[in-house]
Amino acid sequence: MGPMDMCGERLTLGLLLRLGVLLTAVCICIHLYLDSGWQGVPTPQALGAPSQTNQKLGQHSRMKQVSADSVEQDRSVKRRVSYVRTLKKESHVKKSSEDKEDPARPCCPQHHPHRKTPRWHIDLEPWAGESHSLEDEAKRFLDYITTPQVSCSSLGGMDAVQRGSAGDWAVCLDPLYSLVHRLQSKHCRMYSFGLGVHDRSLEASLATSGCEVHCFDPSLKQPHLQQADMWLHRLSVDWRDPSPAIAAQRQYVTTKKLATILNNFGHREVDVLKADMESAEWKILENLILEGVLESVGQLLLELHLHWAGFEVSGDDPAVVRYWFSLLKELERADFQLFHVHRDSKKPHLFLHKNILNASSAYTLSWVNTQWKPDRN
Numbered sequence: 001m002g003p004m005d006m007c008g009e010r011l012t013l014g015l016l017l018r019l020g021v022l023l024t025a026v027c028i029c030i031h032l033y034l035d036s037g038w039q040g041v042p043t044p045q046a047l048g049a050p051s052q053t054n055q056k057l058g059q060h061s062r063m064k065q066v067s068a069d070s071v072e073q074d075r076s077v078k079r080r081v082s083y084v085r086t087l088k089k090e091s092h093v094k095k096s097s098e099d100k101e102d103p104a105r106p107c108c109p110q111h112h113p114h115r116k117t118p119r120w121h122i123d124l125e126p127w128a129g130e131s132h133s134l135e136d137e138a139k140r141f142l143d144y145i146t147t148p149q150v151s152c153s154s155l156g157g158m159d160a161v162q163r164g165s166a167g168d169w170a171v172c173l174d175p176l177y178s179l180v181h182r183l184q185s186k187h188c189r190m191y192s193f194g195l196g197v198h199d200r201s202l203e204a205s206l207a208t209s210g211c212e213v214h215c216f217d218p219s220l221k222q223p224h225l226q227q228a229d230m231w232l233h234r235l236s237v238d239w240r241d242p243s244p245a246i247a248a249q250r251q252y253v254t255t256k257k258l259a260t261i262l263n264n265f266g267h268r269e270v271d272v273l274k275a276d277m278e279s280a281e282w283k284i285l286e287n288l289i290l291e292g293v294l295e296s297v298g299q300l301l302l303e304l305h306l307h308w309a310g311f312e313v314s315g316d317d318p319a320v321v322r323y324w325f326s327l328l329k330e331l332e333r334a335d336f337q338l339f340h341v342h343r344d345s346k347k348p349h350l351f352l353h354k355n356i357l358n359a360s361s362a363y364t365l366s367w368v369n370t371q372w373k374p375d376r377n
Contacts, residue, residue, distance in 0.1 A: 119290045125326045127318075137321035138356050144328060145304070145363055149337040152177075152368065168342040168364040169202045169301055171272055177368050178298055182271050186210045187374070190272040191261075193237045195219070203230055206272065214265075218254035237261065237275065239287035258284075259293050269374050274301040282310040282327065289330045298374060300336060300367045307350040307361035317352050331367060340366035 129136035152172035173180040182188040188211035192203050200215065207213040207229035220234040238255035262268070277284055281302055288294050309320045342364040351359040 122286060122289060122323075122326055122330050124322060125329055127322060128325075132318050134317045134321065134352070134354075135356065137318045137325070138351060138359070141321050141325045141328075142357055142359055144325060145338070145365060146341055146343070148339050148341060149332075150339050150368065150370070152339040168303075168344065169199070169274065170340040170342070170366050171202070171206070171299055171301070172339050172366070172368045177370070178372060178374055179271055182298075182374065183209050183211060188212065188271045189267065189269065190214065190274065191258075191270045192216065193273075193275040193277060195236065195276070195278050200230075202274070204228060211271070216261075235261065237277070237284055239280070239283040257287060257291070259291055262293070262296065269296050269298070271298040271374065272301065273297045273299070276303040279305040279308065279310040281305070282313055282324065285327050285331075289327065289334065294331070294334045294336065294369070298369050298372045300331070300369075301364070302367075303362060303364045305362055306352065306359065307348065308352065320352065335369055335371040336367040337370050338365060338367050340364075 127137070128140040152174045154173050171179060173183075175181075179188065183206075188206065188209075190203065190206050190211050190213045192200070192213065192215045194215070194217055203213045203215060213230040215230055215232050216235045216237065217232065218234060218236040220232055222232075223234045225232050234254065236255045237258050239257065241257050241260055242255065256264070258273075262270070275281060275284065281304060285302070288297075294300070304324075309315075309317075313320055313323060315323065343360050344362040344364070345360065347360050347362040349355055349358055350361045351357070
């Protein structure tokens with residue numbers, strides 16, 4: 001090989017070596033360029049393909065946002081409710097002040113059909129005549145109490161129950177009314193009020209016939225005792241309850257309203273109520289009417305005393321008799337009908353300290369509640 005050939009071969013090898021180095025450098029540059037380019041491209045997570053960790057973080061973030069929104073909404077509702085209540089209160093205060101400023105504005109309370117309206121006085125009947133005389137009032141009153149409004153037949157063989165031995169006290173055993181059925185079913189109950197010793201033959205007859213009889217007498221020495229199938233109690237009926245201060249100073253209270261007695265004994269109904277209260281009957285009857293206690297009574301037996309006006313009954317003589325008559329008309333409006341009248345001929349013929357129309361000073365009257373429907377239980 002000549003010198004020229006050797007020189008050409010060396011040149012070829014050097015060129016190839018240089019080309020290899022150059023290609024290597026180019027590849028390295030391309031590789032670095034590509035690496036730097038891919039590092040700047042957004043990752044799949046950044047492009048919207050969430051990972052599991054990011055999903056949990058997103059849900060937790062949304063729950064926090066919803067919870068915050070709920071709390072804010074609750075606060076908003078509470079603020080609105082408070083605002084409405086404030087408006088109502090301010091409106092009520094404003095209305096009250098306006099009513100005070102304008103007394104002519106009518107006040108219309110809400111109507112409660114099932115709530116009893118308390119009464120403070122009875123409704124007085126018109127005068128019997130234009131002259132407002134005692135004679136006119138007495139005639140109307142006496143005609144009324146001596147004229148039975150319903151007839152009452154007794155059951156055969158039970159005359160002793162229908163009438164007491166003296167013939168003045170009477171109960172109605174007509175099958176049209178409830179007492180005879182209550183006696184037969186042993187659900188009868190009687191209250192008897194009196195002062196001191198008085199005739200108890202009717203009470204004894206009802207007790208032996210199966211009636212639960214309670215006799216009330218404040219003169220008894222013992223608070224309660226049982227005697228001859230009857231219960232005796234050291235207590236009496238009144239038209240008012242005693243003052244708490246007075247009651248606290250006594251070991252026992254001798255007088256109470258009928259509504260209080262019924263409540264204390266746990267009784268809802270009384271088939272027969274008998275009362276001989278020595279001129280306290282008018283105020284007691286007024287209390288029974290005003291408090292609606294008569295709805296719990298099946299038959300009412302009452303002795304009237306006419307020789308004077310009675311306890312705490314005021315007014316001149318014509319006004320007193322008008323008041324008496326008005327009370328009896330209230331009984332009639334409460335569905336009580338007079339069925340028995342007994343005039344005590346042994347008593348003086350005195351009517352408000354006068355002899356008028358030959359009237360007796362005492363009458364025993366018996367009424368039946370024609371609409372009474374007792375509880376059968």
